[in-house]
Amino acid sequence: MKPIIEIKQLGKKYRIERNDSYLSLREELSGNIMSLFKSKSSKPDDFWALKDVNLSIEPGDRIGIIGNNGAGKSTLLKILSRVTVPTQGEAIIRGRLASLLEVGTGFHPELTGKENIYLNGAILGMKKDEINRQFDAIVDFSGVEKFLSMPLKNYSSGMQMRLAFAVAAHLEPEILLIDEVLAVGDMEFQKKCIGKMEEVSKEHGRTIVFVSHNMNYIASLCNKAIHLEKGMIKEENNVSEIVRNYISKISGRYAEMKWDYTERPGNEIVQLISVRIVNIHSESSSSLKITEPVGIEMSYEVLKDGHILWLGHNIHNQNGINVFDTHSVDTDLYQKQHQKGLYTSLVWIPGNFLNTGIYFVGCAIFNHLENVIHFHEENILQFNIYDVFDEETGRGLSGKDFPGVVRPIFKWSIRKND
Amino acid sequence: MQQKEIRIKPPGSFSLDLSELWQHRELLYFFVWRDIKVKYKQTYLGILWAILQPALLMTIFYFVFSRTFNVSVNMNYPVFAFSGLILWGLFSSGISNSSDSLINNSAMIRKIYFPKLLMPLASLCAAFIDFVFAFILLFVLLVVFNQPVHWDAFYLFPLSILITFISSFSIGTLLSAMSVKYRDFRYLLPFLIQVIFFCSQIVYSTSSVKSPSIKTLLFINPLNGALEFFRKPFHSDPIYMHGVLISIISACILLLTGLFYFKKTEAYISDLV
Numbered sequence: 001m002k003p004i005i006e007i008k009q010l011g012k013k014y015r016i017e018r019n020d021s022y023l024s025l026r027e028e029l030s031g032n033i034m035s036l037f038k039s040k041s042s043k044p045d046d047f048w049a050l051k052d053v054n055l056s057i058e059p060g061d062r063i064g065i066i067g068n069n070g071a072g073k074s075t076l077l078k079i080l081s082r083v084t085v086p087t088q089g090e091a092i093i094r095g096r097l098a099s100l101l102e103v104g105t106g107f108h109p110e111l112t113g114k115e116n117i118y119l120n121g122a123i124l125g126m127k128k129d130e131i132n133r134q135f136d137a138i139v140d141f142s143g144v145e146k147f148l149s150m151p152l153k154n155y156s157s158g159m160q161m162r163l164a165f166a167v168a169a170h171l172e173p174e175i176l177l178i179d180e181v182l183a184v185g186d187m188e189f190q191k192k193c194i195g196k197m198e199e200v201s202k203e204h205g206r207t208i209v210f211v212s213h214n215m216n217y218i219a220s221l222c223n224k225a226i227h228l229e230k231g232m233i234k235e236e237n238n239v240s241e242i243v244r245n246y247i248s249k250i251s252g253r254y255a256e257m258k259w260d261y262t263e264r265p266g267n268e269i270v271q272l273i274s275v276r277i278v279n280i281h282s283e284s285s286s287s288l289k290i291t292e293p294v295g296i297e298m299s300y301e302v303l304k305d306g307h308i309l310w311l312g313h314n315i316h317n318q319n320g321i322n323v324f325d326t327h328s329v330d331t332d333l334y335q336k337q338h339q340k341g342l343y344t345s346l347v348w349i350p351g352n353f354l355n356t357g358i359y360f361v362g363c364a365i366f367n368h369l370e371n372v373i374h375f376h377e378e379n380i381l382q383f384n385i386y387d388v389f390d391e392e393t394g395r396g397l398s399g400k401d402f403p404g405v406v407r408p409i410f411k412w413s414i415r416k417n418d
Numbered sequence: 419m420q421q422k423e424i425r426i427k428p429p430g431s432f433s434l435d436l437s438e439l440w441q442h443r444e445l446l447y448f449f450v451w452r453d454i455k456v457k458y459k460q461t462y463l464g465i466l467w468a469i470l471q472p473a474l475l476m477t478i479f480y481f482v483f484s485r486t487f488n489v490s491v492n493m494n495y496p497v498f499a500f501s502g503l504i505l506w507g508l509f510s511s512g513i514s515n516s517s518d519s520l521i522n523n524s525a526m527i528r529k530i531y532f533p534k535l536l537m538p539l540a541s542l543c544a545a546f547i548d549f550v551f552a553f554i555l556l557f558v559l560l561v562v563f564n565q566p567v568h569w570d571a572f573y574l575f576p577l578s579i580l581i582t583f584i585s586s587f588s589i590g591t592l593l594s595a596m597s598v599k600y601r602d603f604r605y606l607l608p609f610l611i612q613v614i615f616f617c618s619q620i621v622y623s624t625s626s627v628k629s630p631s632i633k634t635l636l637f638i639n640p641l642n643g644a645l646e647f648f649r650k651p652f653h654s655d656p657i658y659m660h661g662v663l664i665s666i667i668s669a670c671i672l673l674l675t676g677l678f679y680f681k682k683t684e685a686y687i688s689d690l691v
Contacts, residue, residue, distance in 0.1 A: 014689075082426060082531035085685045091426040101529040108452060110459045122448040123530055151459070
């Protein structure tokens with residue numbers, strides 16, 4: 001089977017000559033006259049927003065595109081959705097394509113909600129029969145049925161967004177291009193949209209190309225990802241690899257650390273061999289669901305008998321807050337002497353405890369009673385906690401980012417006082 | 419659902435791609451529908467304005483040109499003025515709506531793909547809907563003013579409307595593409611429309627123009643040829659065929675120029691708009 005999207009040597013060049021986006025006739029004319037007198041020293045700068053991109057996307061793939069600002073993510077999506085033309089190369093699209101570069105494209109404030117559903121649907125490429133058929137489902141999904149005959153200008157921005165998403169969610173293309181649009185709207189509704197997209201893409205084999213800054217969305221929606229850098233593909237892999245490498249790259253830290261024999265932290269009593277973040281399947285992982293327990297596994301070698309060794313980790317979040325420290329207090333070895341040999345420790349941070357975000361892990365072996373620190377490596381590992389939409393979390397149905405350093409689910413009870 | 423392979427490549431040779439326009443006919447319908455809806459939202463009289471505007475102008479012209487300046491024409495002056503005004507309405511609002519259409523819809527153009535030619539075409543079609551209503555009123559006026567009508571010349575109506583439609587489309591398309599690149603044309607437009615108004619036989623008749631060379635020149639304006647056809651059913655004088663031919667040729671040249679320039683810029687419109 002041929003790939004559903006085939007991209008060959010694709011490139012897009014922009015010319016940076018003036019800061020305003022359009023020219024006035026006078027500027028053009030005077031520019032021509034001036035150029036008679038001036039040497040051509042001030043040649044316009046060419047800027048390749050995209051260069052030599054090769055990519056094959058198979059039917060049913062859900063591709064996430066990540067990269068810094070200006071890496072060419074949106075340019076790639078714009079070319080694929082044919083909003084702009086490439087300067088070189090070629091892209092072949094084999095299937096009906098719909099692009100969501102924004103939600104509510106073409107919404108008109110003077111038209112009613114109902115009229116805008118039809119207009120927006122048509123602009124996104126739906127046929128009239130299709131909109132008729134889906135109309136009730138769209139209205140139902142949006143939850144604005146009471147206001148359908150009201151002009152859109154009287155809608156709150158949240159309602160407009162819901163209506164726009166509702167139309168978009170009912171598109172039935174074979175290929176769907178999405179650009180960051182999910183970054184708006186309230187959380188519950190986002191959840192509903194992601195859920196709907198996952199449902200269609202998994203059940204009906206819809207191909208999705210998704211651009212986002214939000215690693216959480218990429219990780220939860222996509223199965224493959226590409227990392228764009230300066231207009232070129234830096235890496236193409238499965239999504240967890242890409243997200244892990246990308247996050248590691250932006251902070252230069254990894255989910256796993258191993259030391260060569262000569263460089264191990266520690267002293268003549270105990271030395272650190274390796275440390276890593278693991279999921280419940282004991283696989284190294286730097287990106288975990290909020291519902292998933294996070295394991296920190298440390299391997300160390302004890303070189304001398306007879307020492308009481310305490311193990312500990314410090315967890316800092318991305319704002320530098322020390323979320324907690326944990327010591328090996330409930331192990332049998334806490335008050336006993338270690339014998340010579342290789343040891344592995346494992347501590348579990350329960351699921352539904354940390355909030356979403358990036359965490360840094362430090363590790364140490366020490367004994368405060370003896371007033372000795374054998375080693376203490378600060379912030380040597382990092383992992384990312386992302387939100388999920390199909391499991392119960394401490395956020396419940398609340399909107400947007402849930403505040404707090406941690407996000408536990410506590411036992412609540414409510415009774416009515418008569 | 420058709421399984422078509424789309425090849426996205428750097429813009430190459432000129433092609434009109436009418437089949438693609440045809441595929442997007444529903445979108446054209448929705449654009450026209452939107453333009454009409456939005457235009458008459460929050461108005462009390464609604465689409466009635468489509469006939470009120472030329473009717474009011476006709477009244478003014480009647481008093482100014484016929485009663486005050488004694489401009490004489492070969493039919494009832496109100497019929498003469500009204501027929502001229504409604505064709506002018508199609509022509510001028512077609513031009514002004516479509517030349518602004520790309521800029522006014524820039525948000526959409528930057529975010530979604532469709533053949534850009536739909537935009538000026540939809541604006542013109544919206545103007546055409548207005549025209550249809552005014553055209554109906556024309557027949558009412560024929561009865562009211564007891565205007566004798568040569569029914570055998572009726573076939574000239576669609577012909578003249580076609581000439582008007584094509585020339586309005588051509589100029590509007592050309593201007594829409596040019597104003598994407600140079601916004602100057604937006605400010606030039608009202609002036610241009612005014613000039614064309616005075617060069618058209620709306621309030622006066624070209625038969626009253628004495629100099630043959632000026633008369634020939636006037637028919638470079640395709641609207642004059644269209645009006646020559648449009649008013650033929652209301653009088654028995656011969657058509658100035660020489661002029662009409664010039665108008666038709668002029669309309670064809672405009673169409674080719676407009677389409678060629680538009681297609682040449684089309685690929686870059688979303689980067690410029």
